Amino acid sequence: MNIAPGPLLSMINSPADLKQLSREQLHQVCDELRQYIIDVVSVHGGHFAASLGVVELSVALHYIYNTPYDQLVWDVGHQAYGHKILTGRRDAFPTNRKYNGISGFPNRKESEYDTFGVGHSSTSISAALGMAMASKIKGENRKAVAVIGDGALTAGLAFEGMNHAGVADSDVLIILNDNCMSIDPNVGALKEYLTDISTSQTYNKFKDDIWKALGKLPVGKNFTREMASKIEHSIKGFINKNSNLFEALKLRYFGPIDGHNISKLVDTLHDLKNIPGPKLLHIVTVKGKGYSLAEKDQTRWHAPGLFDKITGEIYKKSFEVPQPPKYQDVFGHTIIELAEQNKSIIGVTPAMPSGSSLKFMMEKMPDRAFDVGICEQHAVTLSAGMATQGMRVFCNIYSSFMQRAYDQVIHDVAIQNLPVVFCLDRGGLVGEDGATHHGAYDIAYFRCIPNMVVSSPMNEQELRNLMYTAQLEKNDFPFSIRYPRGEGVMPEWRTPLEEITIGKGRKIKDGKEIAILSFGHPGNFATTAIRELRTDGIDPAHYDLRFVKPIDEDLLHEVFSKYNKIVTVEDGTVVGGFGSAILEFMAAHNYKADVKMLGIPDRIVEHGTPKELYRECGYDAAGIVAAVREMVGEKVQVNVKL
């Protein structure tokens, strides 16, 4: 379907075109930009509400700043659709997040306007400060701007950046886009503080007046850092700097202002551009602005999938037979079942209550399930602290976001051998979010940690049983369970809970000549592949290892005694992952076999549907068929249905 942008937007091929427009015309540009985002996302999918909330900001920034010379860094980047459309990617926007299409996040490979690759939150302040400091060292007069949301501001990294920015004497502007939302409603004392300063009228009017006056002062040789500093000193006579968190960190604080008032934004940015040093502009916006359903239910419309833009109906696939649930929902329901029996169970999520489905427990047991903000490191150490007091915490973190908390996993959990249960959701290739979000590395990075159990279920029943096993009192050590994004394979998933012996895999079938060893959900790809291969008279054995640590040595002795051709399959990097564990076992026991490792290759995998990416990486059913045929000496046309 050809989606036409409005007449003004059609003429904007770069920010230079935007700059030709009058200030009055910017209103129309905002309307057309917002409509184009609605039109395209409703048909092609993607993140939605966040970009609608920064339409005016995106236009104002590119109108005032000299991008890409001036450096603009978007935090997370899920809100940067307006920025992409204004910077030469309007016509490519319908390919957003598609295989070989543009990325859903700013990406340095894609455009010179994307100054910093993002996807994980809270990096923008450090990155923009780094750019500002480098410009200063090089003697350039470049501006650096970080746009960070109130959710992303909850992370320690954002505070590390501000702590440095306040004393770095570099020209960096932090724009705090405060919409009181993360994906779910934002949490924590900081959120309450932001609401307080947004509503304290006396303080804000006073500050606003002073900074407005300051902003109007001439710049250049008549307005030096010394003058700014003198004015600041006189202001400090009136204001207790510690009454404002940001000023206490030596960032000049401006705002809050209405982030949907394009004229006000343009004026303010114009003034701020000429004020040297580190500063923070607080803007207040509405997530989902301009699409009323999204304004009302911002979590649902964070990334709604395809929808009818007129009626607001979000399309769902309809099936006549029951479908398998999402793994996240199996987690969300099972933890409640377990917590009803075991009073020591606690649930923790860093800002993903909906994405992890911990929200079910938060609703039912609000005293025992917590969203701690975008704070993966804190989530892990908090869980460790609770574990010292006898709690059995299920700390649920997406595999790729767990990368943030690696030191905490080793230092706070593993070294002390504390019984924290890590549920790593989104383990493996996640699809359209692409490189920043793939859970590619956790098998490798958890496998090397002493004391850690590393497991992965092949289906919903196994996920439930692994969760059951992990919370048993006798299993008082770190335990990780990784599972993929999306649906599993068992429509009837509410199976009785049973213990699994730690470190025991299972033989799914015997075979001839060749064995397939799988870890986690790709075992189902192997099942499909075996069905296809058997029609050609090739009959591989299949083993689902379930644990990569401790690994089932008895089972592996059986495998290596019976088979000398082995294919390993995992939804994780082949560097140091499950296949590597098999090779280590083989070497340690002096077995000789041909081993082919299928999994995520040692390169960055971009975005596309999971099926497209599994195929590209060669470990879907077709890839397994091809690998087996090659090993048994057949090179036949592969014909497996995706």
Ligand SMILES: Cc1ncc(C[n+]2csc(CCOP(=O)(O)OP(=O)(O)O)c2C)c(N)n1
């Ligand atoms: C390290 C990390 N943890 C979690 C996420 C998932 N995540 C993406 S956007 C988002 C909410 C961000 O809220 P905010 O910064 O306020 O932006 P808004 O969507 O409100 O514009 C979260 C939790 C992430 N991208 N990175």
Ligand SMILES: CC(=O)[C@@H](O)[C@H](O)COP(=O)(O)O
């Ligand atoms: C931008 C971001 O990091 C999240 O919105 C992420 O896209 C969520 O992914 P899921 O859809 O897998 O929950």
Ligand SMILES: [Mg+2]
């Ligand atoms: Mg927000």
